[in-house]
Amino acid sequence: MQIRQAALGDIDIIMSIYDYARSFMKEQGNPDQWGDDYPERVLIEDDISQEKLYVCIDEEKVVGVFYYAQEEDPTYEVIKGGAWLNNEPYGVIHRTASAEGSRGVATFCLDWAFEQTGNIRIDTHVQNIPMQSLLKKLGYVYCGEIVLDDGTSRIAFQKVR
Numbered sequence: 001m002q003i004r005q006a007a008l009g010d011i012d013i014i015m016s017i018y019d020y021a022r023s024f025m026k027e028q029g030n031p032d033q034w035g036d037d038y039p040e041r042v043l044i045e046d047d048i049s050q051e052k053l054y055v056c057i058d059e060e061k062v063v064g065v066f067y068y069a070q071e072e073d074p075t076y077e078v079i080k081g082g083a084w085l086n087n088e089p090y091g092v093i094h095r096t097a098s099a100e101g102s103r104g105v106a107t108f109c110l111d112w113a114f115e116q117t118g119n120i121r122i123d124t125h126v127q128n129i130p131m132q133s134l135l136k137k138l139g140y141v142y143c144g145e146i147v148l149d150d151g152t153s154r155i156a157f158q159k160v161r
Contacts, residue, residue, distance in 0.1 A: 001056055001058045001104075003055070003056055003108075003112045004055060005048075005051055005054055006047070006053040006054055006055045006065065007048065008045065010055055011045065014062070014065045017065050017097050017098070017099050018034075018044075018065070018095075018097050020097070020100045021097035022034045022036065022038075029127055030128045031127075032125065032127060033127065033128055039095050047067055054068055054109070056098075056105050056108055056109050063102040063105050064098045064105035064108070065097050066094070066096040066097070067092075067093065067095045068091060068093050068113045069091065069092055070089065070090070070116070070117055071092060073121065075123075075147065075148055075149065075154075076092070076121055076146055078147070079144040079146055080144055080145045081144045082142070083143060084121065084144075084156075085158045085160050086119065086158075088119055088160075089117070089119065090117060090120060090121050092121055093110065093122045096109060096110070106131075106134055107138065110122075110134070110135075111138070114159060119160050119161065120158065121143075121157070121158050122135065122140065122156070122157050123146055123155060123156040124154060125154060125155075126153075132155070138159065140158065140159045141157060141159065142155065142157055143158050
């Protein structure tokens with residue numbers, strides 16, 4: 001597998017991966033995190049234009065997608081019920097999704113992102129048990145709860161080198 005920046009030519013396959021991810025999350029008891037239409041196409045196009053969306057390629061096929069940037073996330077400024085592991089510059093990962101039938105893609109993507117900075121912050125919905133399990137398996141530490149712009153909460157994790 002390899003990682004590269006997403007291109008506008010990837011948009012249809014990216015959106016189909018997100019369609020599958022929403023369906024998978026609902027099947028796993030997590031219908032609320034992305035609802036019926038998140039992330040919207042316009043958001044993904046914006047991520048691509050800002051060069052912050054990446055795809056995972058396996059055997060010349062796009063099998064995964066994720067947002068990654070070395071930036072301060074405004075929703076991470078306040079954390080409740082805990083604390084971040086450090087206040088050093090960090091990378092953020094959002095909107096991680098894998099194609100149907102793919103294996104090991106999320107692990108590969110998260111490992112790649114961690115190698116870029118050695119300090120990653122990420123959040124997920126309390127109902128997203130598969131992602132929570134993966135984060136714990138990969139050495140991410142639960143740090144507390146953050147609140148998104150829409151007022152919903154997410155549980156937050158961090159991994160540092």
